[in-house]
Amino acid sequence: MNSVPFVALDRCHETLKADLSKIFDATVASNELVLGKACREFELRFADFCETEFAIGCGNGLDALTLALRAAGIGENDEVIVPANSFIATALAVSSVGAKPVFVDCLEGTYSIDIGGIESNITPKTRAIIVVHLYGIPADMDPIVALANKHGLFVLEDAAQAHGATYKGKKIGSLGHAAAFSFYPTKNLGALGDGGAVTTDDPVLAERIRKLCNYGSTVKYQHELQGVNSRLDSLQANVLSYKLSLLPDWNERRRQIAAKYHESLGECSDYLDLPQVTKAGEAVWHLFPVLLKGIARQSVIDALAELQVSTGIHYPYTIDKTEAYDSPVSVPVAEKVAEGGISLPMDPYLTDGEIDYVCSALKSVLEQLVGD
Structure with a gap:
């Protein structure tokens, strides 16, 4: 037996090489390399896949988390409950908007955030809960959403590892107020570089995220918010649209x-x-x-x-x-x-x-x- 790799990204790319080359050539020929038709088409396809009204592409998974929190108005002096067992990006997003991450334990077996830990850490400063679907295993969302509704908290799914997972027949990414996805190359749905997206059913939240990720603007030179540059480029969007079918x-x-x-x-x-x-x-x-x-x-x-x-x-x-x-x-x-x-x-x-x-x-x- 030859060595068994942890991931086999080389095999994937070798298998898809001809199609990926065509995508590259078509993208270059389009002259639309940032935003544009390719990004809009992927956003529509990914929203449909996640069973949500909206998907907004962005630069990476950390940005997706951060943009969702910013759009929800979470910032200085707020607390956000997060699982202690996750990639650090889950907490960095909270810190980047000026809020405080409050760490809680996970459950045995599924390793999802412990609802008992959530409840015991809710304070008057708590504004949100980030639920990580770690390893691609869906968290038990119903009791978490019920608890959040009871206290008026924003629920953000960290779905960076859970593209296509379901809970009670519903797609991960459609169960909270918003969800953040990463398209890092080794993810279940991976780009040829960095990429991310936020999904939501809330039109106001979606529009605010769309502005925030493009310098606070949806119309050139009309800047309504103090945004950032976090955009999904056309090559990644075209690759992701293709890979989404697989x-x-x-x-x-x-x-x-x-x-x-x-x-x-x-x-x-x-x-x-x-x-x-x-x-x-x-x-x-x-x-x-x-x-x-x-x-x-x-x-x-x-x-x-x-x-x-x-x-x-x-x-x-x-x-x-x-x-x-x-x-x-x-x-x-x-x-x-x-x-x-x-x-x-x-x-x-x-x-x-x-x-x-x-x-x-x-x-x-x-x-x-x-x-x-």
């Missing part, structure tokens, strides 16, 4: 791989916990994390590397304990995940044989380390 099949392949992992590694429950899907949710498995029990993570990573299996860590620190924030809070479940979580290879272009090999290699490593 996404359902790619997501289905990810689900097949996750099913193989669950089936094969279920017998290892003494040594690791497998991720669980929220009731009534359908995951799209951007990542497949396993949580080690009583075994040193680095020993497993090193042993798998010797067997030519690449792995990842998502994420090695809870956000509150990074140097950027240095505001430790008690989040024991999130800390356990940060200390013992390993992400296994996950990509729609991986073969069944490669996934079988990963499972066999991991079981062999666990047996060896436990025996030692």
Whole structure:
């Protein structure tokens, strides 16, 4: 067996090479390289895919989060509740608008934000909740939305890893007041560079986001807001429109791989916990994390590397304990995940044989380390 990559982006691009070349040539020939027809068409297609009224393209996933918060009027002296176990962008967006991120723990199994932690951290300053659909596993949205409605809070979905996931038959990205997506190249729906989008059903919010991401303007030289430059360029929009047609099949392949992992590694429950899907949710498995029990993570990573299996860590620190924030809070479940979580290879272009090999290699490593 040759080495098993963590992601197989090279295989994807080699398979799509001819079509991507045509897209590049057509985009250059159009002379519309920023905004324009390509971006409008992608926004319409992505809104339809997410079952929302609006999608607004922007520069990246962090910008998508930030723009949504700014458009909602969240800023100085406000608090926003966020999960401690996420990529730091979730908190950086809050800080960038002048608000304070309030970190709470996650649930066992799904690793989604703990509603008990949300409720206990609501104060008079709380203005919003960011719900991260981590790893492509939908969070249990109904009780969170109900709690938010009770307290008049803005609900922002961080859907950077959840393109196409569903909750009770509804698409992730359509369940809060707004949702932020990233199109970083390794995402389930990835561009050939950075890109992002915000989805919403609120026309006022959508119009404000559209202005904010283009210097505060929708008409040239008429600047109504103090905006920024965060625009999805035409090449990325055309690539994303093309890849969007392939996404359902790619997501289905990810689900097949996750099913193989669950089936094969279920017998290892003494040594690791497998991720669980929220009731009534359908995951799209951007990542497949396993949580080690009583075994040193680095020993497993090193042993798998010797067997030519690449792995990842998502994420090695809870956000509150990074140097950027240095505001430790008690989040024991999130800390356990940060200390013992390993992400296994996950990509729609991986073969069944490669996934079988990963499972066999991991079981062999666990047996060896436990025996030692």
